[in-house]
Amino acid sequence: MLAVQQPTLAPDPLSVPSNAPEHCPVSLNQVRHIPDPPNDFDWQGTESELAGKADACNGCANQEICASNTPKGPDPALPFIHERMSTVKHKILVLSGKGGVGKSTFTAQLGWAFAANEQLQTGVMDVDICGPSIPTIFGVAAEQVHSSSSGWSPVYVQDNLGVMSVGFMLSSSRDAVMWRGPKKNGLIAQFLKDVDWGDLDYLVIDTPPGTSDEHLSVVQYLKESGIDGAVLVTTPQEVSLQDVRREIDFCRKVGIRVLGLVENMSGFVCPGCKTESQIFKPSTGGAERLAKETGIQLLGKVPLDPRIGKSADYGVSFLDEYPDSPASHAYLDIIDKIKCVLGGNSAQ
């Protein structure tokens, strides 16, 4: 079982030295000009060679962090990940800057839709370590991960659909996973290197909200093996689009291709009077305008349907339960487009 890290491990906050050098991570000029991430993702501390070593750094709570900025060799896990991932044809990331827009739900529908073809092997990996929803959505929350000589076996929802999530490793679903970045990175590396995925046609990776450790790690670990692209999920309001813009910026910075945008929770049809209303109003033009502005393809809009949430809670496939609903049509249409985009890739 996973041990829970106590929140007192890091050093106590100490004062910033009055003569802090400009590369000190807590001095203001560092923060006001947020630098572009360097290509090697070596993010900890600052760029200066003196970071953590200058006299003024003595006693700084972050000295160790800064000082550890010496260029490290490549992660020893990389060759193993590369080997494991060599049998995976397509790797797709599902991203969104904002939380609760339907990343996990969309991931699950995508997984189910791929697996509907019995000839295809599909894997779903949940790297949302603090809030894993994938086990519940697939209805396998009570399952455990087994290990064999060839690694951890994913939990199989059906014969050709394997799922991996930190949710399978907790002794109780109530447990909070209170981990800082490095521990999360370690687990993500293990998910990629130690899970016996077998031959996969598609590996769909569900991510947590934001642009932080998990995202950087996945990208970093999979860079060599190649990521086919990312699907960005958003809701129509500007508050959400703002975060998705940041995610697009992230994809550009780390060099991931954006397969397209999906607008989720777009319009709600009242079951009583069948009138459509906008719960989350696209006050600034919604995903459509964002797609136009950024030149990214809008894959489709999925209307808000209470049955989607319910299917997720009960762990059944919405596409199988309500194949005739407008939301199912929208999902299938989007998934076809994704397949089409990926198909062009695999033809080479």
Added chain:
Amino acid sequence: MAVQETPVSRRLKSVRHIIIVCSGKGGVGKSSVSVQLALSLHASSPTARVGILDVDLTGPSVPRMLGLDGHGVHQSSDGWVPVYADARADGEPRLACMSVGFLLKKKGDSVVWRGPKKNAMIRQFLSDVRWGELDYLVVDTPPGTSDEHLSLIEHLAPVQSRLSAVIVTTPQAVALLDAMKCLSFTRAVALPVLGLIENMSGYVCPCCGEISNVFSTGGGAEMARREGVPFLGSMPIDTDLVTLLDAAESTDQGATDGQQDEVSEVRSFGVLQRYQKTSSAKLISALVEKLISTLPSVEHVLMNSSA
């Protein structure tokens, strides 16, 4: 546990209550609840001074919701000056706001940071912002129970007697699962929980008035009962509120280039007034009354136990 004097505790000496708004799940309305709490606490008394700190570093939403997009933070000899949402109101400004969103050059810029940098930023937010005297500091957090949360709790440890948390969830099982993790987190770090708010519980069709439970209903109350946590109330989906916090009628371009400070400041004052016209405002103000009345008891107990 000996209470150590740190820059954070020195800075927050003049803050009476610190309320952390958290939820395991994303997109359940933490930021919107935080903003509403701040507005409501601000309105609860003509002299209440409120601060709102957004520690969601990779997805700051508070500036947009308060209509403060495009503002910048200024530095004074006494630290960073927060952005005042009611800067143009009569009398002295009483609603201070701080977010990483104010430090970005462009609103589309991503903040791609790993833990240690986030930790340093949070410490700076807590120790370097010139909040002044505050009655309430509302802290909006990102989803999850990770770096930001651990850093926040760690840096706020010296002022723990004034800390409390509000957990926000939506009614569906998937969200409740994460809310439960969040509750486990507050227990693990001994953070008193003021209560649970169920957000997005039901949607009233504007056409026929029928209530649809878009994300199911009642899950929050049930969880609060089971876990022995006070249930503060449920908030239905309020499209007026969504529109208001999304700042629909603002000219988007004006806010983007950050030059039209005057325009957005006039508008931001309007946020307060227009917010009070929404149906959510009434619900939240009842909820805030409950909150204010429980605050001293929660904190008192803690002071006694730590003494």
